[in-house]
Structure formats: C-alpha cells, structure tokens
Amino acid sequence: MKKNIVILGSTGSIGRQALEVVGWHNSDLQVLGIAAQRNIDLLEEQAKTFGVPYVAVEDKDAALELEHRLQGSNTRCLAGTDGILELVRIPDVDLILIAVSGLGGLLPTLEAITHNKQIALANKETLVAGGSLVTEAALKKGIRIIPVDSEHSAIFQCLEDTADVEKLLITASGGPFREMPVDQLKKITPEMALRHPTWQMGDKITIDSATLMNKGLEIIEARWLFGIDYDRIEAVIHPQSIIHSLVAYKDGAVLAQLGWPDMRVPIQYAFFYPERKRNNLHPLDLVQVGQLSFETPDLGRFPCLRLAREAGKIGGTMTAVLNAANEVAVQAFLGHKIAFNAISELVDEVMNLHNLKTGKLDLDDILEADRWARECTRQLINQQSKK
Numbered sequence: 158m159k160k161n162i163v164i165l166g167s168t169g170s171i172g173r174q175a176l177e178v179v180g181w182h183n184s185d186l187q188v189l190g191i192a193a194q195r196n197i198d199l200l201e202e203q204a205k206t207f208g209v210p211y212v213a214v215e216d217k218d219a220a221l222e223l224e225h226r227l228q229g230s231n232t233r234c235l236a237g238t239d240g241i242l243e244l245v246r247i248p249d250v251d252l253i254l255i256a257v258s259g260l261g262g263l264l265p266t267l268e269a270i271t272h273n274k275q276i277a278l279a280n281k282e283t284l285v286a287g288g289s290l291v292t293e294a295a296l297k298k299g300i301r302i303i304p305v306d307s308e309h310s311a312i313f314q315c316l317e318d319t320a321d322v323e324k325l326l327i328t329a330s331g332g333p334f335r336e337m338p339v340d341q342l343k344k345i346t347p348e349m350a351l352r353h354p355t356w357q358m359g360d361k362i363t364i365d366s367a368t369l370m371n372k373g374l375e376i377i378e379a380r381w382l383f384g385i386d387y388d389r390i391e392a393v394i395h396p397q398s399i400i401h402s403l404v405a406y407k408d409g410a411v412l413a414q415l416g417w418p419d420m421r422v423p424i425q426y427a428f429f430y431p432e433r434k435r436n437n438l439h440p441l442d443l444v445q446v447g448q449l450s451f452e453t454p455d456l457g458r459f460p461c462l463r464l465a466r467e468a469g470k471i472g473g474t475m476t477a478v479l480n481a482a483n484e485v486a487v488q489a490f491l492g493h494k495i496a497f498n499a500i501s502e503l504v505d506e507v508m509n510l511h512n513l514k515t516g517k518l519d520l521d522d523i524l525e526a527d528r529w530a531r532e533c534t535r536q537l538i539n540q541q542s543k544k
C-alpha cells in the first residue's frame with residue numbers, strides 16, 4: 158500500500174527535493190497535499206505533475222487566483238493558515254513533511270500531532286520557538302518526530318541509548334566567512350552571504366549559515382529532539398560538510414553519519430523510516446573527498462552561536478524571542494536595510510529587552526513572545542535607519 162504524504166513548503170528548496178524523492182518512489186508514495194506561501198505558478202505545476210488532490214496557499218489573494226486556475230481540475234484549493242491546517246487533517250494522510258521556513262511551521266506541527274500524523278520535520282524554527290510544547294504534545298500522543306535537518310538526521314541514525322551518550326557533536330560548514338578578517342564582516346552584502354560553500358538552500362537558512370545562527374538554532378533543535386542538555390551538545394566546524402554529525406558515547410566510541418551534502422538523503426530516510434531504499438545517487442567516494450578537517454567555532458566572529466546557546470540555557474520564552482528577532486533581522490539584511498553584523502547586534506538587544514516568562518508555556522505565551530520580539534526588532538531597525 159502507498160504511503161500518503163503532505164508536503165508543506167513544496168515550492169521551497171526542501172519541498173522541491175522532496176518531490177524529486179517522491180518521483181523516484183512513485184509506486185510507494187502518493188502526495189495528497191502540497192502547500193506554499195504564494196508561489197502559485199509552481200504549486201499549480203506540481204499539482205498537475207504529481208496528481209495532487211489538495212493544495213493550500215497561505216496568502217489568501219494568491220489562493221483565490223489559484224482556485225480560479227484550478228476550476229474544472231481534480232485539485233481543490235484551500236486558503237490561508239486555516240487551509241494549511243485543513244490539509245494536515247486530511248484523514249488518509251500518513252506523514253506530513255514540514256518544510257516551510259520560519260515560525261509558520263509551528264501550528265501545522267501541533268495540528269499534525271493532534272491528529273496523530275507521523276511528522277518529518279525539516280523546519281527548525283518550530284522547535285526553537287516551541288520545543289517544550291511540541292515535544293510534550295508528541296510524547297503524549299506517542300508520535301515520533303523524524304528529523305530531516307541533515308545534522309539531526311545524522312544523530313538520529315547514530316543514536317542508540319541516550320543514557321549512554323556523552324556528547325552530541327553537530328558539524329557546521331562555517332559558512333562563506335569562516336576565514337574573512339573580522340573587520341571586513343560589516344561590508345558583507347546579501348549576495349556574498351547567499352553563496353554557501355557546500356549546500357544549496359533557501360535564502361533565510363543560507364544567511365543563518367553565514368552568521369552561524371543556523372548552528373545555534375540546531376543546538377536548540379537537538380536539545381528538544383534528543384532530550385540532551387546544552388552542556389553536552391557541541392558545534393564543530395567541518396568545512397567539507399561530509400560528516401553530518403556525530404554521537405560520542407561514554408565508552409569512548411564515536412558514531413558518525415557521512416555522505417555528500419545532499420538533502421535528498423535525509424528526506425528519503427524520513428519518508429521511509431525505518432526502511433532504507435535504494436536510489437540512484439552517487440555513492441560517497443572518500444578518496445575523492447581526500448581530507449576531512451575540523452576547527453573550533455570562533456564565537457567572537459560569530460556571536461549568533463553564543464546568543465542561541467544563551468537563549469537555550471535561559472529557556473522559557475527566550476528562544477522564541479531569539480528566533481523572531483533573527484527572522485526579522487535576516488529579512489532586513491536581505492532587503493539591504495541593515496548590515497550583516499547588525500543581525501547579531503539586534504538579536505542581542507531584543508533578548509536583553511525581553512521580559513522573560515518561564516515555567517510551563519502554552520501556545521499563547523510563545524505566540525505573544527514571538528509577536529513582541531518581531532515588533533521590537535522592527536522598531537529598533539526603524540530607529541537605526543533614522544540615525
């Protein structure tokens with residue numbers, strides 16, 4: 158019997174690769190739903206190519222236009238966040254791939270858990286902002302979240318008994334500015350920061366990789382996925398991106414997962430877990446790779462990594478604030494409104510201004526912290542631009 162899947166964020170980098178994986182395994186996988194924010198041209202094409210019965214578009218005007226275009230076809234169009242949540246609830250759906258960017262992943266993830274759907278999670282912002290809420294809900298329902306983020310997929314594949322784990326070692330490429338003199342960092346343009354050395358990804362995560370916020374977010378993501386405390390999660394720079402992460406055990410053994418930097422591998426793994434399927438990807442050739450090297454991250458050069466770890470340790474609403482401030486700052490940088498180093502400065506300032514809430518958080522606490530931090534970051538950006 159085919160596995161019925163829904164792909165949220167199908168027009169993005171992960172979503173497009175996920176559909177490629179579906180194309181390799183079309184006798185095992187059926188796409189029942191796809192969703193995006195507003196790229197209706199690609200959604201329409203994907204719906205036709207994969208015979209998808211439901212599409213959802215977050216932007217309501219774009220949804221109306223797509224609904225019009227799909228009249229007379231076998232595809233039904235749903236609109237807005239409610240439409241995306243409706244997609245998640247389709248009774249026959251077995252697995253939801255959450256591959257939207259940003260906090261837009263939180264509500265669909267919670268909805269998927271409520272409706273007992275298996276989750277393949279690419280979106281890291283969901284666990285950064287709402288890790289306690291999401292993992293508690295999943296635990297209560299007995300739902301296992303299969304990580305798609307390459308490092309977390311690697312750890313998931315290497316993980317035996319968490320009680321025996323000494324440390325998780327999360328690898329980082331170091332981004333395009335690993336060796337740039339610190340005094341030149343403020344001259345970085347979005348075009349320079351979008352040239353990732355090893356991975357082809359969406360804009361937001363590519364900027365996060367350049368600031369190393371991505372690694373900070375991934376440390377928080379790992380804390381929630383694997384229940385390991387922050388002191389036992391380390392980031393290590395590995396510029397070749399061949400080792401996707403490692404698990405060190407108390408007896409001195411270290412397990413790692415290796416492969417070319419290609420997200421189709423963790424996507425396929427999550428679709429078929431615990432089964433492994435053959436595909437036509439080039440096998441890893443260690444002789445061709447030649448050398449694997451490692452460095453300690455430079456926290457002076459990359460303050461975002463330090464800030465993320467601090468936010469994680471503070472806990473409560475602070476990680477939602479870190480995430481929201483970063484999302485707003487990254488968009489402002491991409492829009493040429495602020496300098497590269499202003500991203501970390503803004504996140505730092507917003508974290509300092511935040512009135513922390515700790516203890517058991519509900520969804521409203523997280524959404525309110527997110528709303529406050531976005532507004533605060535925007536105000537700080539506006540004040541700066543008036544100077």
Ligand SMILES: NC(=O)C1=CN([C@@H]2O[C@H](COP(=O)(O)OP(=O)(O)OC[C@H]3O[C@@H](n4cnc5c(N)ncnc54)[C@H](OP(=O)(O)O)[C@@H]3O)[C@@H](O)[C@H]2O)C=CC1
Pocket residue numbers: 165166167168169170171172192193194195196197215241255256257258259261279280281282305306307356357358359360361362420
């Ligand atoms: N790309 C990668 O290799 C990796 C990505 N990830 C994580 O996966 C997630 C997706 O990344 P990536 O594919 O690079 O991102 P992209 O920017 O390439 O794609 C984002 C996708 O999400 C859609 N989207 C954005 N916001 C919403 C929303 N509110 N509601 C519905 N759809 C929305 C976009 O639609 P539209 O096209 O209409 O704008 C698009 O389909 C991120 O959280 C990222 O951190 C993790 C590891 C690797």
Ligand SMILES: CC(=O)[C@@H](O)[C@H](O)COP(=O)(O)O
Pocket residue numbers: 306307308328329330331332356362365366367371372420
């Ligand atoms: C592919 C993937 O999982 C990304 O999160 C990747 O890790 C980004 O590269 P960096 O290691 O440079 O952050």
Ligand SMILES: [Mn+2]
Pocket residue numbers: 306307308375
């Ligand atoms: Mn990653």
